[in-house]
Amino acid sequence: MKLKTTLLAASAVMAVLAGGVNAKTLVYCSEGSPDGFDPAPYASGTTFDASARTIYSRLVEFAPGTTSIVPGLAESWTISDDGLVYTFKLRAGVKFQTTDYFTPTRDLNADDIIFSFDRQGNAENPFNQYVPGVSYEYFTSMGLDTMIASMEKVDDLTVKFTLSAPNAPFLSDLGMDFASIVSKEYADKLLAEGKGADFNNNPIGTGPFQFVAYQKDAVIRYKANDTYFGTRPAIDDLVFAISTDAAVRAQKLLANECQIMPYPAPADIEALKANPDLTMMEQAGLNVAYLAYNTLQAPFDNVNVRKALNMAINKQAIIDAVFQGTGVVAKNPIPPTMWSYNDAIVDDPYDPEMAKQMLADAGVTDLSMKIWAMPVQRPYMPNARRTAELMQADLAAIGVTAEIVSYEWGEYLKNSTALDRDGAVILGWTGDNGDPDNFMNVLLSCQSAGEGGSNRAHWCNEEFSALLTQAAQSTDQAERTSLYEQAQVIFKDQAPWLTIDHSTVFMPMSNKVTGYVMSPLGSHEFATVDIAE
Amino acid sequence: MIKFILGRLTYLIPTFIGITIVAFSFVRILPGDPVLLMAGERGMTPEHYQEMMARLGFDRPIWEQYLEYLWRLLHGNFGDSINTKQPVLSDFLALFPATLELAFCAIIIAVAIGVPVGVLAALKRGSWFDQTTMTVALIGYSMPIFWWGLLLIIFFSGTLGWTPVSGRISLMFYFPTPTGFMLIDSLLSGQKGAFASAAEHLILPSIVLATIPLAVIARQTRSAMLEVLGEDYVRTAKAKGLAPGRVVGVHALRNAMIPVITTIGLQIGVLMAGAILTETIFSWPGIGKWMVDSISRRDYPVVQSGLLLIAGIVMVVNLIVDLLYGLINPRIRHS
Numbered sequence: 115m116k117l118k119t120t121l122l123a124a125s126a127v128m129a130v131l132a133g134g135v136n137a138k139t140l141v142y143c144s145e146g147s148p149d150g151f152d153p154a155p156y157a158s159g160t161t162f163d164a165s166a167r168t169i170y171s172r173l174v175e176f177a178p179g180t181t182s183i184v185p186g187l188a189e190s191w192t193i194s195d196d197g198l199v200y201t202f203k204l205r206a207g208v209k210f211q212t213t214d215y216f217t218p219t220r221d222l223n224a225d226d227i228i229f230s231f232d233r234q235g236n237a238e239n240p241f242n243q244y245v246p247g248v249s250y251e252y253f254t255s256m257g258l259d260t261m262i263a264s265m266e267k268v269d270d271l272t273v274k275f276t277l278s279a280p281n282a283p284f285l286s287d288l289g290m291d292f293a294s295i296v297s298k299e300y301a302d303k304l305l306a307e308g309k310g311a312d313f314n315n316n317p318i319g320t321g322p323f324q325f326v327a328y329q330k331d332a333v334i335r336y337k338a339n340d341t342y343f344g345t346r347p348a349i350d351d352l353v354f355a356i357s358t359d360a361a362v363r364a365q366k367l368l369a370n371e372c373q374i375m376p377y378p379a380p381a382d383i384e385a386l387k388a389n390p391d392l393t394m395m396e397q398a399g400l401n402v403a404y405l406a407y408n409t410l411q412a413p414f415d416n417v418n419v420r421k422a423l424n425m426a427i428n429k430q431a432i433i434d435a436v437f438q439g440t441g442v443v444a445k446n447p448i449p450p451t452m453w454s455y456n457d458a459i460v461d462d463p464y465d466p467e468m469a470k471q472m473l474a475d476a477g478v479t480d481l482s483m484k485i486w487a488m489p490v491q492r493p494y495m496p497n498a499r500r501t502a503e504l505m506q507a508d509l510a511a512i513g514v515t516a517e518i519v520s521y522e523w524g525e526y527l528k529n530s531t532a533l534d535r536d537g538a539v540i541l542g543w544t545g546d547n548g549d550p551d552n553f554m555n556v557l558l559s560c561q562s563a564g565e566g567g568s569n570r571a572h573w574c575n576e577e578f579s580a581l582l583t584q585a586a587q588s589t590d591q592a593e594r595t596s597l598y599e600q601a602q603v604i605f606k607d608q609a610p611w612l613t614i615d616h617s618t619v620f621m622p623m624s625n626k627v628t629g630y631v632m633s634p635l636g637s638h639e640f641a642t643v644d645i646a647e
Numbered sequence: 648m649i650k651f652i653l654g655r656l657t658y659l660i661p662t663f664i665g666i667t668i669v670a671f672s673f674v675r676i677l678p679g680d681p682v683l684l685m686a687g688e689r690g691m692t693p694e695h696y697q698e699m700m701a702r703l704g705f706d707r708p709i710w711e712q713y714l715e716y717l718w719r720l721l722h723g724n725f726g727d728s729i730n731t732k733q734p735v736l737s738d739f740l741a742l743f744p745a746t747l748e749l750a751f752c753a754i755i756i757a758v759a760i761g762v763p764v765g766v767l768a769a770l771k772r773g774s775w776f777d778q779t780t781m782t783v784a785l786i787g788y789s790m791p792i793f794w795w796g797l798l799l800i801i802f803f804s805g806t807l808g809w810t811p812v813s814g815r816i817s818l819m820f821y822f823p824t825p826t827g828f829m830l831i832d833s834l835l836s837g838q839k840g841a842f843a844s845a846a847e848h849l850i851l852p853s854i855v856l857a858t859i860p861l862a863v864i865a866r867q868t869r870s871a872m873l874e875v876l877g878e879d880y881v882r883t884a885k886a887k888g889l890a891p892g893r894v895v896g897v898h899a900l901r902n903a904m905i906p907v908i909t910t911i912g913l914q915i916g917v918l919m920a921g922a923i924l925t926e927t928i929f930s931w932p933g934i935g936k937w938m939v940d941s942i943s944r945r946d947y948p949v950v951q952s953g954l955l956l957i958a959g960i961v962m963v964v965n966l967i968v969d970l971l972y973g974l975i976n977p978r979i980r981h982s
Contacts, residue, residue: 141818147940149730157685245732247702255689314732329824330741331932332815353818357930361797365805366812524679524945531690543688556689568690 137350140627140645142638143363143372144354147331151317153291154234155248162291163638164354168336169211170294170319171343173202173227174285178631178642181400181452181548183285187222187295187320187343197280197589202227204271209341210297211324215316218299222320224267229298235259241301244310252292256546257281280587282594286547291637295320322347322641332356348629348644367392367622373645374623374630376638380438380496386622395621397632398451401494402444402553403542405485405505405612406570408535413478420609422472423538424462426512432504433615436497440620444613446602448553451634452545453591454598459606461613470512482515484537486530490523493636494542494617501540501614531566539570540614544636550598555582558605573610655969659962667720670954671713674947680705681729681945703729705947716951725956726948728941735952739934743956744827745815746933749925750918752849753856758911761861765868765907766900772873780865787862792921796855796928803851810851813930817844852929856921860914867910871903878902905976912968916961 148164149156156162166172175186188202208222233241234250235258242248253259263278277284287293300318304310317325322344323336334354338347355372357363360379364386366372378386387394407414407423414420429443442450445461473481487502488495495501499518506516519537521529530539546552556562559582560574578601585597621632626646633639682691682699691699700706704715719726725735764784768777804812811817815829822836830849833841875881876899884894922935934953941949 139818150732155732157687245727247727247729248732249699249702251685254695311732327821329932330738331936332930333818335821355814355818355930356932357813358936359797359928359930362800362813362928362930365800369804369808369812371812371814371818522678524683527686527688527690528683541688562690564692566690566692566696568688 138348138645138647139351139353140349140374140640140643141353141355141372142640143357143366143375144334144638145356145360145363145377146358147356148328148334150314151325151328152296152314153294154230154250154253154296155245155314157251159636164334165317166291166294166321167637167639168321168323168352169317169325170296170321172289172293172295174289176289176548176633176635178639179633181286181545181634183289186289187227191285193589197282197587198277200275200277200284201268202273202275204273205343206271208320208343210300210318210320211339211341213316213318213324215312216297216300216303216318218297218318220299222295222297223270224273226295226298227273228265228267229301230293230295231258231262231265233296233301234292235262240305241310241313244301244305244313250292252290256287256290256292258287280589282586282589283547283549283551286549286552290547323352344641347641349640352640364622367624370624373627374621374643376621377493378620378622380440383438383440383620391625392622393625393627395623395630395632396440397619397621397634398442398449399493399617399619400449400451400545400548400634400636401542402447402449402616403492403494403501403540403614404444404447405538405540405614406530407538407610407612409571409573409610410533411536413476413481414483414538416476416478417608418472418476419478419481421462422469422476422478422512423509423514424609424612425465425472426469426514427505427508427612428464429612429614430464431508432501435504436495436500437615437617441615441617444615445606447558447605447611447613448550448598448602449545449616452548452550452553454550454595454602456599456602458599459602461606462609466508466512473512473514480513480515482517483509484517484519486526486537486539487518487520488523488526488540489520492542493544493619494615495540496617498540528566530570531568533565533572535570535572538612541570542614546635548635550594551582551586554598554601554605555586558610571610573608575604575608578604578608651973652970655966659966662962663959666955666958667717667951668713670951670958671716673954674942674945674950675709677942677945679945681947684944720952720955725952728949729946730941730944730949735949736956738937738949739953739956741827742932742934742937745829745931746919746922746926746935748828748830749849749852749856749931749933750915750922752853753918753921754860754911754914756853756857757860757864757914760857761864762868762907765865766872766895766903768865768869769872769876770895777869781869784862784865787858788866790858792855792858792924793928795858796851796925799851799855800928811844811848813848813928815845815848815931816841817848820844852925852931855928856918856925859921860911860917863914863917864907864910868903868907871906872899875899875903901975905972908968908971908975912965915964919957919961 146160148161151165153162153166172186173188174183177184187205187208189205191200191202193200210218233239234253236242261277261281262275264276266274268274297318301313304312322339322342324339326335326337328334336352338350357366360377363375364378364382367375386392407420409415433439433441433443445459446456448455485502485505488498502518506518509516543553543557556568558569560579563569563572563574581597581601585594588594623630628644629642631642682696727734764780768780771777800812803810820838820841822838824832826832829845833845881899884898922933923939926933926936938953
């Protein structure tokens with residue numbers, strides 16, 4: 115009887131949850147807990163979804179579903195002819211959120227913009243260490259610490275950034291999560307009260323939702339920001355139900371305990387697709403997985419050996435076995451959804467006979483090598499060990515003995531950057547801002563080829579790097595496109611990597627959810643979402 | 648009795664110091680470190696790596712770091728998380744009630760079912776009841792918790808729709824949680840249906856977490872009872888013509904309970920270990936999940952202080968078990 119009562123009560127609760135009697139509520143089964151609610155000191159997408167993409171806005175934004183830059187808090191901007199000075203005109207009347215812990219007395223102005231960046235790059239800023247030991251890794255790693263020479267408030271609604279050198283990706287950088295605009299007034303208030311840490315726990319922004327409460331590792335609650343400068347969200351309440359296990363997230367979605375979830379397990383995708391109550395959205399991920407040779411070591415310093423190995427590996431078989439067919443074979447270092455992708459490039463064909471011949475021509479016999487397989491799953495690589503095994507078998511067919519090695523993830527990341535690394539490394543990349551510079555410069559330039567750098571092939575091609583530098587300094591999109599296309603030709607010709615795949619990202623949701631737009635950058639945003647009653 | 652308690656307490660001090668050393672060194676022995684993981688695929692120049700390690704104080708000699716850690720502990724400072732920047736103690740206190748509530752329900756289930764089943768199996772030794780329950784207990788003991796939890800979710804929540812999938816309470820309920828114990832807070836909230844929702848969210852995780860302790864307790868009770876039932880004093884009691892219920896309940900069970908209580912005490916450690924997986928499956932915001940996340944991110948302050956706090960709790964429970972022995976068996980108290 116008691117159980118029956120309990121079940122009846124549960125049904126009533128579920129009915130309320132599903133029906134949304136008073137307010138429209140969307141429950142999102144998020145994949146993990148945020149580290150905090152100030153996006154600047156963090157680097158995980160989970161944290162950004164819970165902070166930057168809900169609570170905050172930026173000077174410029176990525177248009178929904180694209181990587182194109184559109185106005186955000188800045189309604190317009192101009193770039194000087196030399197590409198050094200960016201002048202942003204701010205929207206008037208933008209309000210910071212009013213909550214039970216903060217009531218703003220003024221609208222957003224240039225002080226907030228300057229403060230948002232200065233606190234990250236200037237150690238003297240009183241808010242730089244608002245929590246002892248805090249660091250701003252994204253700001254530094256995107257190079258903004260050296261890129262921004264100065265910031266100036268022209269008037270309340272005009273702010274001017276002067277760069278140390280022309281840098282076209284700068285605008286895209288400003289659309290990234292770490293560049294979210296925070297309230298100087300709120301920071302000053304907390305500092306005066308000696309409660310700096312609250313900045314990270316009780317956030318205030320100008321975004322579509324405002325923070326209500328966070329129960330650690332369990333639930334985050336938001337409500338629509340009625341004073342949002344854009345279109346107010348159609349849903350009234352947004353709830354993140356934190357569920358780390360993918361299979362459990364799928365069960366919650368099926369039970370309508372949540373209406374939308376990210377990162378389904380590959381094994382669940384077919385079943386979720388087949389469910390008539392659910393819709394499965396999918397999109398090519400802005401990512402690439404690769405096998406980087408150590409081009410400093412013989413025989414991998416020989417381009418013909420690298421090409422021969424590339425031709426020995428059946429990449430489609432990897433897509434079929436490891437990705438259950440849900441990805442595309444990669445031929446370029448950037449994904450096909452990115453502007454300047456050079457589709458004219460022809461991939462090295464899968465041709466074991468030719469590969470064997472090329473190795474013999476290069477004088478390489480009885481080659482033994484190591485393949486490094488990552489110990490973790492990433493969106494671009496769900497199973498590196500299995501991938502390595504398939505490569506091992508393909509290489510054995512041309513007489514190359516491959517040994518598979520792996521290390522703890524932190525060690526893997528570090529040791530794979532060593533200049534004397536023994537073996538080819540499986541790794542990948544997910545784009546930060548949709549700019550080709552964020553792939554090719556980070557992963558393949560001479561600048562990032564040193565010890566500890568992200569160019570794991572240690573490949574330094576002066577001509578390639580010069581093209582990237584020229585492209586980064588140009589503000590002419592057509593010219594940049596052409597330069598990146600040329601760079602891809604050199605990359606393919608020199609084959610520092612075996613380009614493996616670009617994976618597909620899935621987003622299952624209830625049929626009642628409308629207006630959801632998948633972001634190619636992998637973020638999850640709900641400002642445009644509605645839910646049918 | 649006071650002398651007995653003091654004697655037990657003196658054991659705790661060296662144990663405590665030992666645990667600080669183990670907890671401190673354990674996380675540092677693991678390959679990798681928090682800074683490397685923070686850098687991710689992007690990598691980090693050796694200079695920047697050194698700067699970050701210095702900022703976090705990990706560049707200093709290990710003994711110096713340990714002594715500072717100990718000094719802070721003595722001042723009640725458990726450190727701050729590298730990732731969330733939150734004080735470890737406040738996170739622990741926020742999450743611990745969830746684990747305690749779950750562990751408490753699990754141990755109640757394990758004892759309430761395990762002890763009677765063990766006693767009955769011993770009394771009916773060799774019967775179908777004995778054989779069936781002991782086989783089921785063996786299966787329960789060997790059950791992979793993660794798989795078991797998922798199986799229950801798919802069957803009871805997915806197929807039958809009887810229980811919620813995960814979480815502590817329906818998201819419809821939103822109220823302050825002053826105690827952190829959802830069963831209590833839901834009652835205090837006065838919201839209709841809140842307590843029922845909290846209770847039904849506890850059903851599956853408690854069963855999953857209780858599975859292994861239940862199996863162990865049932866088997867231990869059975870073997871302890873069998874041993875005691877063969878003792879001379881039980882035969883004497885029977886020969887005196889005492890009622891069978893009294894022979895079993897007073898003479899046999901009381902003596903059989905000593906090893907059973909030891910087992911129950913030891914299950915607290917098992918529960919803490921089981922909580923890690925159970926909490927992960929059921930999205931239960933407790934310390935098990937918190938520790939796993941922190942270990943995988945090499946969040947040194949959280950791991951070392953978290954282990955210490957958990958070990959401290961296990962130590963206190965074992966102390967209580969020791970004291971219970973004394974109550975049940977005066978010979979231990981006086982020896």
